[in-house]
Structure formats: structure tokens, C-alpha cells
Amino acid sequence: MFDWLIVGAGFAGSVLAERIASQRGESVLLIDRRSHIGGNAYDCYNEAGILIHRYGPHIFHTNAQSIVDYLSQFTAWHPYEHRVLAFVDGKLLPIPINLDTINRLYGLELSSAELEEFFASRRETVEKIHTAEDVVVSTVGRELYEKFFRGYTRKQWGVDPSQLSKSVTARVPTRTNRDDRYFGDSFQQMPASGYTRMFERMLDHPNVKIMLQTDYREVRERIPFRRLIYTGPIDEFFDWKLGRLPYRSLRFEHVTLDCEQFQPVAVVNYPQTEAYTRITEYKHLTGQRNVRTSLTYEYPTDIGDPYYPVPRPENEALYKQYEALSANCPGVWFVGRLATYRYYNMDQVVGQALATFARIQKTIPASDRAPQSALAMPV
Structure with missing residues (x-):
């Protein structure tokens, strides 16, 4: 019997797993359909030894010092201002x-x-x-x-x-000065060793067990747990009983070239030409040095993993119906971009997860097990 089953090992699920395990001393089973933790922020070294983002560029930026302080327990930072x-x-x-x-x-x-x-x-x-x-x-x-x-x-x-x-x-401002930064946030830095390493440190706790390549729909009747945190698509949780919520997906084409630099900045958008929307060159983000360079071409599609809720009035109305159903699910907490049908940035998801944990603390008495101390800042 696990105290908590958490569905989805992205930011929302991982932050809540860490908080529940370290601050409440309770057992957590964290599951994910994919073969890795980190959700869409997952990064890895490719065959050329270049750190790439498998699901397109993830640029961390925030104005919330509390979120920086929380994540800084699990990572050092590399300064980067996105252009x-x-x-x-x-x-x-x-x-x-x-x-x-x-x-x-x-x-x-x-x-x-x-x-x-x-x-x-x-x-x-x-x-x-x-x-x-x-x-x-x-x-x-x-x-x-x-x-x-x-x-x-x-x-x-x-x-x-x-x-x-x-x-x-x-979300995209217009400026009358020469500020060419994409974001204006006070904190703009990247995890120094990458997102995946940050997630590994976050989830490195004896109270957290992880099962990958695991579908919630296949294990929900087989694994005993007391409470559930769900970060997947809310319509799927309810077996699409009111209809499917539309999501946009992306197809990624990853390539490595025999040159040190392909473009002058990390991301170039193509609003007029080409079938892809943008090209990302990762060495700009990480500061990594390599004689070769790796790129990702992004092709939006309706087919594939859900990435972006489609912001249209009729979709919001359908989500509200699912939200009403979720209100009748005691012991289930819906958190994250897919579960709340919102186009959140990474820092907003972390903030939502931390706010959810604060509500859990107020409403559910912790078990008698003493909480573990928080992780120290890695060197």
C-alpha cells in the first residue's frame, strides 16, 4: 500500500513526489508512460556527445524567487538569456x-x-x-x-x-526599445547539468519508487494506494466520457551537423516559409563546446503525445465540464498543464505543484513517520 500514487514524472508530479516524500515522510509511487523521468523537459546526450532536449527547447525563466530557491536544492545554474x-x-x-x-x-x-x-x-x-x-x-x-x-x-x-x-x-510582447531578449524575467538560467540530472536529484529519496513505461489505466486497479495525484490529460482520466479535449502535438526531427555553429541564436522561427515552425541549436542554451552541432526541427501536428491545450472557447467549456467531474473525486488531485488544460510555463507548473502541496499540508494530516531533510545544494 503506497500512501500516494502520482501519475506523470514531469515537473508537476516530480515536485509533488519530492515534497510528499521529504516533508511528510510518506511513500510515493511515481509512474510514467515514457521510459524516462522529466516529462517534456527531458534532456540527454546524443551520439555526438551534445546535450539535446528530446521534446524541443525548454528555457527556464521566472520572476518567482521562491521557485528558484526550491529548484536550486537540486541544481546549479548556467546563465542564459534567450534570444x-x-x-x-x-x-x-x-x-x-x-x-x-x-x-x-x-x-x-x-x-x-x-x-x-x-x-x-x-x-x-x-x-x-x-x-x-x-x-x-x-x-x-x-x-x-x-x-x-x-x-x-x-x-x-x-x-x-x-x-x-x-x-x-x-504571451509575446512588443517593445519600442532594442531589448532583444525573448523573456523579461528577473531569473533566466538553465540547469547547469541539464534538466534530467535535476529531476534525478529531486527524486533521489528512499520514499519515492519510480515505475516507467507504466500506464495508469493498466495499473489503477492493481496497485493499492491511499491518494492519487494525476498530471495526465483530464479527459483521459474520465475515459473521455464527455468527449475528447483537443491537444496539439509536435513531431521532432533531430540532426547533427559537421560544423561548430549553424545559426546565430538558439532558436530561429519560420513564420512565412517551410513546414516546420522553428529550428533549435542546443549549444547556445548550454554553453557546451563541440566541433559538431545538433539541431531540432519542429513540425506541429494533431497526432502524437499531447503538448498544448488548444485555447478556444468551446474547448474551455468542455474542460469546465470535466473540472466539475473532478470536484467529485475525493482523494484525487489534478495538477499540471494537461490535467488543468492550461498552457503553463515550467515555472508556473512548479508553482502550481508547490501550491498544491501547501493545500495538502493544510487539509490532510501527515503520517507519523518523520520527514526526511531536504537535499542540500549540489556542487
Whole structure:
């Protein structure tokens, strides 16, 4: 009999497994369908000895010092500020759109103040912003929307931005200065030894048992447990009884080239051309030195593992029905991107997991077993 069964060994499940094991002294069985821990953040060394992210680039950034402090128990950090270029009209231009983007695109020499006037002259008036398209055209106008956003979004989500929630493009800012960082967060660093090593340290506790290549639906009646934390797709938990929630997936093409560097930054987006959305070159992220370089090409698809909830009103309405069902499941906690049908960043998932643990602490008395001490900062 395990005190807890946790389904999914990504950030949500692993953080909760560590907290329950170390702070409550309770037994945890952590299971995952895949052959590894770490979820989509899993990284590994390929045949060339280059550390790659199997499921596309994962860039850690946050404004929450509490989340940094928590994860720093299990990893040292490598400073990295993410920069992205977009291949538009045959040029590599900074994205999010900033002063340099516009000046280089149009051959201008605008100042920051003049750029604001430039945007103001091109914005479209939108009475009420509902969609991803509304967000962009009301900020920078139709032409820049077509060049930088529409094609990329259609490839990524499989539908036009006019059919997607405003949250999709609201995540990407527009700047009038020359700041070319993709994120503006106060903390932007990568786990120094990689994400997988961080997860290994997090789960290195005698109260945590791990079963990989294990499907919850196949073991839920066979393994005794007192309480359940579920981080998989919420519609699958309920055997799709209300219908399937749409998710977007990705197909990855990993290649290694006999050159030291392929592109000037870690990620280049392709909003106008190519079937793929972006190319990632990992050595930029890790600072690793190697005479060869490894890349990943990303192809969005509807087929495969669920990655992104599709933000449309009808999908949110269906999720709300599943959420109502989950409220009638005592002893089950739904956590993470798939279980709550939200497009969370990694730090947001960690924050949600830590908040869930705080609620568990308040509502469920801990067992009599003394908690183990937290892991020390690795060297």
C-alpha cells in the first residue's frame, strides 16, 4: 500500500513526489508512460556527445524567487538569456518585435519615440479583444501580423489566429526599445547539468519508487494506494466520457551537423516559409563546446503525445465540464498543464505543484513517520 500514487514524472508530479516524500515522510509511487523521468523537459546526450532536449527547447525563466530557491536544492545554474530570430522576407529579425526589427525590416532609422508613432499609425481599432488576431492587429497592425504571427500561429495550432483565444499572442510582447531578449524575467538560467540530472536529484529519496513505461489505466486497479495525484490529460482520466479535449502535438526531427555553429541564436522561427515552425541549436542554451552541432526541427501536428491545450472557447467549456467531474473525486488531485488544460510555463507548473502541496499540508494530516531533510545544494 503506497500512501500516494502520482501519475506523470514531469515537473508537476516530480515536485509533488519530492515534497510528499521529504516533508511528510510518506511513500510515493511515481509512474510514467515514457521510459524516462522529466516529462517534456527531458534532456540527454546524443551520439555526438551534445546535450539535446528530446521534446524541443525548454528555457527556464521566472520572476518567482521562491521557485528558484526550491529548484536550486537540486541544481546549479548556467546563465542564459534567450534570444530568438524570425526568418521574415529573407531576413533574420529579432522577435519579439522591437526597434531593431522594424528598422532592419523596412530600412529605417527610427528612434523609440518614432517607433511608437509608427505602431500607432498602423494599429487597427478593435472594439473588444477576443482572439489572438485581435491582440496583434490592435498592437502593431495588419502587415506585421501577417509577416510575423499569422503563418507561425496557423502552423503551430492548426487553425487561424482569428479562431484562437487572445492568450496565444498575449504571451509575446512588443517593445519600442532594442531589448532583444525573448523573456523579461528577473531569473533566466538553465540547469547547469541539464534538466534530467535535476529531476534525478529531486527524486533521489528512499520514499519515492519510480515505475516507467507504466500506464495508469493498466495499473489503477492493481496497485493499492491511499491518494492519487494525476498530471495526465483530464479527459483521459474520465475515459473521455464527455468527449475528447483537443491537444496539439509536435513531431521532432533531430540532426547533427559537421560544423561548430549553424545559426546565430538558439532558436530561429519560420513564420512565412517551410513546414516546420522553428529550428533549435542546443549549444547556445548550454554553453557546451563541440566541433559538431545538433539541431531540432519542429513540425506541429494533431497526432502524437499531447503538448498544448488548444485555447478556444468551446474547448474551455468542455474542460469546465470535466473540472466539475473532478470536484467529485475525493482523494484525487489534478495538477499540471494537461490535467488543468492550461498552457503553463515550467515555472508556473512548479508553482502550481508547490501550491498544491501547501493545500495538502493544510487539509490532510501527515503520517507519523518523520520527514526526511531536504537535499542540500549540489556542487
